[in-house]
Amino acid sequence: MQVPAYVEYEKATSVAHALALLDRFGPEARILAGGHSLIPMMKLRLAQPETLIDINGLSELSYITVTAGELRIGALTRHAQLLDSGEAARHFAVLHDAELVIADPVVRNWGTVGGSLCQADPSEDLSAAFAALKATMVIAHPGGTRTVPARDFYTGPYETVVAPGEILTEIRITIRPGGGSAYEKVGRRAGDWPVGAVGSALWLDGGGLDCGGADRGGADRGGLDGGIIADAGIGLTAVGAPHFAAAGAEEFLRGAPATEESFARAGELAAASCQPVSDQRGPADYKRHLACELTIRSLRRALARARTHGGGAPGGAPQDEG
């Protein structure tokens, strides 16, 4: 039988209260959100906090909105809420793709977006998605808030820049015209961590809607002229990518034509920048192969979405350019 070790427990009633509790109980206190990473770690004694500060009552941290040209996701948003969010899918289909394959539906009901990010597992899916989207993390501290680029959020496996007295409160993604995004994951079985996974985002010159009548079937073949790539984001997880991203491949894509040849080269560059390790999920060379192939596949789908829908999931409305 696995049970957590003895622990103190406090229920926070607001972000300010949670910060005050963190200050009072010191560095051995941990924020308890969904607990679907922390409680298993406590059962295994891999985490032994002295005090849990339960933030599940903080509805102020549970939301998905579009504000000031940004998609903003509260840190306590459950995975199921992000999966169900038409707003999120419309602007950034990669989030919907990724949520579909995170754990299982029952775990998604209670596990939170912020909790997953703060757990900082090197195989975590949203870390790659937010890296691809060049998201910004908002961190609250007693003096106010600070923001950190998603790619600078992690300081190592299971380590983030969130200091003992701080709380991750929000994830922000700038909405830009001409965008499309997608997530591709290979796992061993339903609900498992990825063997490898890649999220890609593309922004095309000219807003991506210039070929309004383009049929999705043609775009999916990927061989058509896709225009010029204004910007690209590639996020990888479980394959030892520095900062969950492939900066060299992104740089190569910027200004390049959106073609199969460009994507193939980007895949090679992405794979070359990874340092996967062999483990029970697969050998390193296979993971490197996945990094290349899944980069190509996700770029293909991202392009199809950028051209046909201006950024969102198939069936979604064109993205708000405001």
Added chain:
Amino acid sequence: MAGARPAAHRRMKAEHDDMQITMTVNGVSHTRDVEARLLLIHFLRDDLGLTGSHWGCDTSNCGACVVWLDETPVKSCTVLAAMADGRRVRTVEDLALGGRLDPVQQGFAECHGLQCGFCTPGMMMTARWLLDHHPDPSAEEIREALSGQLCRCTGYENIVRSVRWASEHEARELRAGQHGPGEHGAVQHGEGR
């Protein structure tokens, strides 16, 4: 094994202060002193004696412990009892109404949806939630909804059939003329608790 925990629990009680929690389980309010580290599944089984929910893998993989927390199915081996303080919990004991089986339970009986029965309470709680929100799910949608729950006996085929049976049964009942309150069906279920 199940008997070991209460003894350990009592021993710890002498050493550490408990906290008081109140939650509504199957419509009944319960207040208890518990340790903060107590898992919801053990609270339900050992403190309240509701042994219908099963304590399985302990790693949030198998789903035998699925109960509803407020309105959503969760794996109660990975939720602290303290986290349910002030909330509503619904367990498999609440499915049958007035001695009459829920259509999901009838479906499992009709379609042989269980063999050893260990996974069944969790399967049924997730299935009930699915039908409340998607009254006519495809086999694929049922498989997806239950994908976080393991059955080592049935191969899942009969579980999917059981949920389909319940879906069709409820549709028939609704068509049959919207009997009054108290009749089983997706509309009434889960409300007023």
